[in-house]
Amino acid sequence: MGSGPTGRDETEDAPAPTILEQMGGVPGLIYSTLPILVFVPVNAWFGLSAAIIGALATAGAILVYRLIRRDNITPAVSGFIGVAICAYIAHRTGDAKGYFRLGIWTMLVYAAVFVLSIIVRWPLVGVVWSLVNSAGTAWRKHRPTLIAYDLATGVWAVVFIARYLVQNGLYDTGHTGWLAAARIGMGWPLTIVAVLATVWLVRRADRDEERFADETGIDENDRSQR
Structure with a gap:
């Protein structure tokens, strides 16, 4: 090492x-x-x-x-x-359209998981970000930070819901060519938009949480242990 x-x-x-x-x-x-x-x-x-x-x-x-x-x-x-x-x-x-079936249902599952995480007040983006950075769960005690993570999670939920609705409609009508176009057009371009929105919201959440920690006297070690 x-x-x-x-x-x-x-x-x-x-x-x-x-x-x-x-x-x-x-x-x-x-x-x-x-x-x-x-x-x-x-x-x-x-x-x-x-x-x-x-x-x-x-x-x-x-x-x-x-x-x-x-x-x-x-x-x-x-x-x-x-x-x-x-x-x-x-x-x-x-049938060629069967190639897209897994991706369509995967989008529905992802959307459900992201929405559910917001409903139970454990927004998935916040959970993942905290795990990656060993930041603990103190962010859930600060409403502005929690809302920022809710919004970031909501962005991904909207992306997945939109993909599912559009692509499932094309699947049901058998428009395989348009289905492929939708998969590509709603794939990496929307992913990049969602990533940029997530980064902006997460950075904003981090700043809010740092201010909250300063105001309440909670240091980084306390946060990581919570």
Whole structure:
């Protein structure tokens, strides 16, 4: 374990990865759309079996590419597994739109979890942020901070609800091409918007919490133990 001149472990000062970085950054979000961009036209020109092979091959190529570059492969691995499951569903249903079924229902589950976390007063963004930064749960005692985390969580809930409603409607009407367009158009662009909104709200919440700690005499050690 390397340490600097002060004897501290250099990893202690390393900033925690952002939400966007954990998702593979902007390249990772773009890579996630490539299997879909292959699947839809190949299905239209050569049929479902060829489309499934094309999507799997594209996801596999992305994984190999990131391995060669020694990038973080976690998003690529999870992406490949996701594509494999979607391809399996499409194969079992015998319909190209089945490729999108898992993603649609996943959006509904995510939306429900985020909304429920707000209702029970444990907004998910606040919980995750506190766990990553070992900040404890004192933020729940400060209403402005809690509201900021509620809003950040609400942003993600709205994104997931919108994705589900639009894509499920297209799925039910069998518009596979438009469904693919909606998946891409409501995918990484909305994710980036949600991430930016989350970062702004979380930073605001942190400032509010620091002021609250100063006013009440709660130091960082007290906060982390609560």
